[in-house]
Amino acid sequence: MTDIPAKAAAPSASSGSALLTLMKLRTFIALIAVLVFFSIAAPNFLSAANLILMAKHVALNAFLAMGMTFVIITGGIDLSVGSIVGLCGMVAGYLVLNGIDLQIGYTVYFNVFEIILITLLVGITIGAVNGLLITRLNVAPFIATLGVLYVARGFALLSSDGRTFPNLVGKPELGTTGFGFLGAGRLLGLPVSIWILVVAALGAAYLARYTPLGRHIFAVGGNERAARISGVRVNMVKMFVYMFSGFCAAIVGLIISSELMASHPATGESFELNAIAAAVLGGTSMSGGRGTIGGTIVGAFVIGILSDGLVMMGVSSFWQMVIKGLVIIVAVVVDQAQRRLQQRVTLMQMAKAG
């Protein structure tokens, strides 16, 4: 029995690192937990139709959360994405229905491909406005994007006087048909929006890992001064992340309008908060420098599956909000605990080493 202290010490060290591993995988564990829980608690949860439906819901938030992740990694925030979703939906709807009146008796109608391109450009441009406000005029990201949130929402409402653009089927003689493909179309059995998400997520993850721009995004968020002195073009990096966030929001605006075959100017209200929640749940640090696209996507799935599953179980939407809030708080608390544990483990090792 004399060797008990030694034995006790060894497992405590290894259980410390095991705990650390568990904490690092927390979002993934949470995802598996909600999947297991709802597949037992909610009937039909695991049916293919339901899974695809949920994935479509999640995809919308996941797009926004990806853009948001890059912004947050640079140490900023983008509150305007929800409004950009609304405005871009209206732009697409307007172009399908009305085209552009050239004021000389002619009206130009665009085909669906062109409409998508123009809408994406609008989203990128609004992101560029955010970026210019932040880099050139030194407005704090929170304030700049809050302002743009209101301006963009205002324009969305103005574009139709607050009404919905209904029935975006288009007219064959004008070549504006086919807008529904984005939201309702399928490729190889999966919805088009899922395929777009897969492509965009792989692209974003590649960008973060294997390109100088991606490295610079992390450097700017980790230490802006050091990045600047190392020759990183900090302003360009910031412009990019806000433009990318606007681009993601435009995609969401297009998909929603296409799904509903209608554009409503209030679409996307409070979407920005869901996007931030997904990013944070996925391990993105609000103080910048830390985060992954993969984590964010998993975070978006946890939030999305949680709310859809609770709906299927018949839990009231009021309780859903409470539960969602608690999950986010717990995630951040665990995140902090993990950092502290990690720090302590390294410090102890160093103290031992000398």
Place this chain on the structure above:
Amino acid sequence: MSPAHDVILKLEDVSKVYAGTVAVKQANFEVRKGAVNVLVGENGAGKSTLMKIIAGVEQPTAGRILLEGEEVSFSSSGDAVARGIGMVFQELNLFGNMTVAENIFATREITNRLGKIDRKAQEKRAGEFLDRLEAGIRPDMLVEDLRIGQQQLVEIAKAVSLDAKILIMDEPTSALSAAEVEILFKVIADLKARGVAIVYISHRLEELIRIGDTVTVLRDGRITGQEEMRNVDTQWIVRQMIGSDAKDFAKADGHQPGAEIFRAEEICLPRVTGGLAVDHVSLALRAGEILGIYGLMGAGRSELFDCIMGRHGHASGKIFIAGKQVKERDTTRRIQRGLALIPEDRQREGLVSILSVASNLTLASLSRFVRLFHIRGGAERQAVVQMVRELAIKVADPAQEVSSLSGGNQQKVVIGKALLTGPKVLLMDEPSRGIDVGAKADVFRTMRKLSRDGLGILFATSDLDEVMALSDRIAVMSNGRLTGMFDRAEATEAAIVAASALGHGPTAQLAPAHGEQR
């Protein structure tokens, strides 16, 4: 009295570890009542950390603290104050937006029965303390309106007003004038007579010898000597501070510098508060030459480097690399032209602490490893491994976070980052600050090697030994101006120190006017 009897505070085997450095290693330290206990050591030896542990600002990683024979642990400075330990901090801990009286009574405001702060009583009490300091500070003045020296006196008044049994003073005289120092010494003598234990930290040896009763020397976080002041002299202190392994400056190898590689002409940088932070500085550097820039704090050395790197849009002047003018004004393109800076403040400007060692090393030179837009992982890894080996960076795995390294190794990462950009001219701002002796020697050796390879090196330092030992030529800056330029052979410490004091104080207007061409 037996010595054991008047020991009021005792540290036993206290250690403190920060991410990246061991600041204090198993220190044993005794503080005696009614005496001035002096603590000395070089920059980064761990004096301030040790004092912060006593004052409850930091918690020791290991070891115990005995106060009047009883083991204590302070979780905050409030705990320490409650047990009668006060501290005058090196960096001023004052609220600029509040009055002197409000600062002195911060967190222990004098209130009336209703809990309202009694301003009059506070100002009257504060006035008593301030009068003892004879500084002409009124208690209702805003702290931000005071000179730095006066602010330091307020900090001292605040500590004295605590009626502490132990009073720690961390470099209390660093911003005081000679007259103010005399007043402070009178206050200290007064406190001593009342049985207060004073822990006194300073760099100024003559000061310590004058007022100290006991002296404790720290080197690299370890206590290397503890003696009665009457038994020692300055030489003993210096020996304990520096140790037998005196600084290892790599020897010059006698190679001849080549053609001019860098020239700065008339660099000027306006100060926000008026005047010039860099005042018409012109200098030239040859390939393979080490040009040391000596100057006191605030002489404008760092600002000159910032101008050369293009960090200030409103700076004026011209710079040339190998005879060709550098017209690019932004840092990114100046780096591409062959300039690289190793900044003074490693944490704030040198490293992205949450990224890995590898990412930090290649941050400034990523374009070297890119095909189209893809970073070639193999090429990057190879460069990282090579740089880690070349600079002898002690790291198990380059994927480790850079903040887990020791200070010296972090500095090597910053140097490696600059070198990977393939610079022609290297600007090093205090390259040996806050790193241990071994790493210093490595850094100096690296500088020698680089100069042999034909790099031009400009390095700024406020360490006289360093500038004398390493430079081929020595430039001296004072008050934003270049006040001296010496060849290594003809430079003497006295001449350099004299030049570094030019243009300070009332003689500022009379100093040799480099700006006459204006």
